[in-house]
Amino acid sequence: MTAPTALAIVGVGKIARDQHLPSIARNPAFRLVAAASRNARLDGVENFATAAEMFDAMPKIEAVALCMPPQARHAIAAEALGRGKHVLLEKPPGATLSEIENLTRIADASGVTLFATWHSRFAPGVEPARDWLAGKTIRSVRIDWMEDVRHWHPGQDWIWEPGGLGVFDPGINALSILTRILPVPIWLTGAELSFPENRAAPIAARLSFQGPSDVTAEALFDWRQTGPQTWDIAVETDAGKLILSSGGASLAIDNGVVSEAPEAEYDGIYARFAELIAARESDVDVSPLRHVADAFMLGRRHIVEPLHDRAGDRH
């Protein structure tokens, strides 16, 4: 067995603490040695204010997981790859498609691994859904992805800024599942985007897609859902109906539950990262972000009522 990969983390926020750190701790292929964060510190590792200081001080770092908001990801990813370090990107992998192209070029030139992760693809129902759909004739797809932004993203202003994607931040999870499980390609044919009067990103979106042989897909993303939360994908085929619910955790075929397993998305991500590093391969599928870019380009914009997500927040 080879020595564990010396890993650093950049961006110590909610997603890092809730998901990355526990999965890293459980995976013997990695040893967390450092963290870079403007505001936070991690116990038991070296801490730095910036990634550049960290890379200068600790040349032994072999791999880095980038968990900060997407707007700041490219510069640090490019520097890490240029220094010969393997890079794991949280979703979405960047603020533009072109910067991801650039990262892919640098990773290839440096001979290191770039892994653009889509955590929802590691939900337990996703691979069984893909296997069941393979070879079947798809008729239609319906996605309902409705949640309460005030609950899930309280005070996260970056998510409302350009590059933060608004409701596409959760919606892209649905698109990452859909592009993994469907045996045919789809392309956007129309979109309606609802922007709160006081925000630079949409709070709701309705997307229409087509595929070959009259396949259609409709997606509803809405961040104004205050009751039960919904993360469902339904696929009608010539051989029955598939429903992936709870964000991919539960799979049902023709209303019979096929599988329901405990969530372990980030354990799956780090297992895959270790495989990719061992094989010196990259895994960069931009198709979910490409559909989002298409939606911004082709979408019709509507202005809706302002969103105030904190008491006293009136900006």
Add this chain to the structure above:
Amino acid sequence: MTAPTALAIVGVGKIARDQHLPSIARNPAFRLVAAASRNARLDGVENFATAAEMFDAMPKIEAVALCMPPQARHAIAAEALGRGKHVLLEKPPGATLSEIENLTRIADASGVTLFATWHSRFAPGVEPARDWLAGKTIRSVRIDWMEDVRHWHPGQDWIWEPGGLGVFDPGINALSILTRILPVPIWLTGAELSFPENRAAPIAARLSFQGPSDVTAEALFDWRQTGPQTWDIAVETDAGKLILSSGGASLAIDNGVVSEAPEAEYDGIYARFAELIAARESDVDVSPLRHVADAFMLGRRHIVEPLHDRAGDRH
């Protein structure tokens, strides 16, 4: 010499009459045999109301040039490629990036040529500019692309609809030149988009890009220019300053005119289409449209005064 390729044209509007038809007539590699258009007829060839009727009635058609607005292009392109016909796409090649991916797949599967054209790349100054910039260190780029939409696109409502791209319809010409001549990649870092209150597409845009080693590029696109029209790209390098003006027709290095040649963009396009067909190759570079999609995704939207482009037009 092989027999000329039997060519049909779909979409008989201004761009077809002004540019495609004269260049096709001058190129012995093609013989125009049919046209499909809802409203227009061409003398001397078979005319049809739809592309599907045309393909059914004339199986001898070997290639087709699609000159209608981008929103309608994908369905006809997919049908033509699926029937084994070579396809030339006017710019922009589609309304989304994903539909172009789909066309590339079909072309590869059918073994035919798909040519996504960027006519400005065939302006006479472009290849000499690319040659001069090769190997030089780029410092900065400045694009000014300012024209009067009322003059150039009178009453063309499709250009203001989602998918019509607004001021990016001309601006993408500048991006098509820039991505051809620069020896380094660039990626968008910010954009400001100005939408007229009564329109679904922007009338002006300011784009900021970065490249490796602190290269920066700024682009100003504005459709409200009523005086002299400007289509200029200036590139500062370690070995002097290059200016491509008049949309790529005129090239100057350090203020000395290097070349100024008569415009013959579409002759160049059809010469290249003939080469591609002979070699059974495709030429699909989506990078200009990818930058536009990035700008819509990352751009901050501003609402500006309404645009009324015709007397009595108050919608």
